[in-house]
Amino acid sequence: MQVQERYTQAITRKYPEQVVIAVAKDPQGKYNPITLGWTMITSHQPPMMAIAVGHNRYSKEAIETSGEFVIAFPSSSMAEAALFYGTKSGRDTDKFKEYPIAAEPAVEVDSLLLTDAVANFECKLEAKLVTGDHMLYVGRIVASHVNADPSVKRLYTLGPGYKMGAVRPE
């Protein structure tokens, strides 16, 4: 049976929700990571992915000025870093300096791959769209990378309050 409910209450039924970390070079020249829960694949051929970034977020400037970014699927070992990158702003923080993690240069874009992630996708900014209080960015994937260890598991938000971890089939 369905019961009408306020959106803010109803959306708490969405969990577990996948998490990504997007990395883009900002106008100051530093690589800036941001953790995002709103992301999707949008095309098979050519491969594309979208992310939604709040209008007030510093990462918008990095993505729009550089025109390229990496989308990493963090592994479950990266929960603490993901929380840090998602709750601090690169406007007044060098997030990678304050919370360092293993990273390596991307191949086709000027950004970083996260070494311990499950996978990394290098994207060229293809389109953007204002959707309410977030900007939607669509990236065309120009290179893909996977963790050499096939046993690493993707990170999810498990519930409200940024509780994060791996999941498994019930």
Added chain:
Amino acid sequence: MQVQERYTQAITRKYPEQVVIAVAKDPQGKYNPITLGWTMITSHQPPMMAIAVGHNRYSKEAIETSGEFVIAFPSSSMAEAALFYGTKSGRDTDKFKEYPIAAEPAVEVDSLLLTDAVANFECKLEAKLVTGDHMLYVGRIVASHVNADPSVKRLYTLGPGYKMGAVRPE
């Protein structure tokens, strides 16, 4: 360690992936459900969600002509229906007739809520964007509904080949 890989291989690291069923009234006047793995929230205020629908899919016509749709988060009990709605076409099939499930009228849009879903979100089509081989539709959420049973669990695709089920924290 990251290893460069073909996209088609790298993207198999995405699982579990959330699943939604979008329901829209088609030009023939019937309600047509389609199961989609590519979906995201795109705005808090006003609440919005996006879905990506392949250019060749019949659901594009239903969404574009009606201008409204419901996004349901199916529960884990709905795996078989989700598979049916995702692999058949409404062009030559009345999917709800061939695979009936409990449904009830939406309140603010001319569509159906899926009674056994975890939650249902009624959407007015707000924007669309061509992204590669899929059309991205953004809906503004005008009403939200949740299952009266708080224990129902959301459905996920667990791996390639449409294997679906519930997940739980590891």
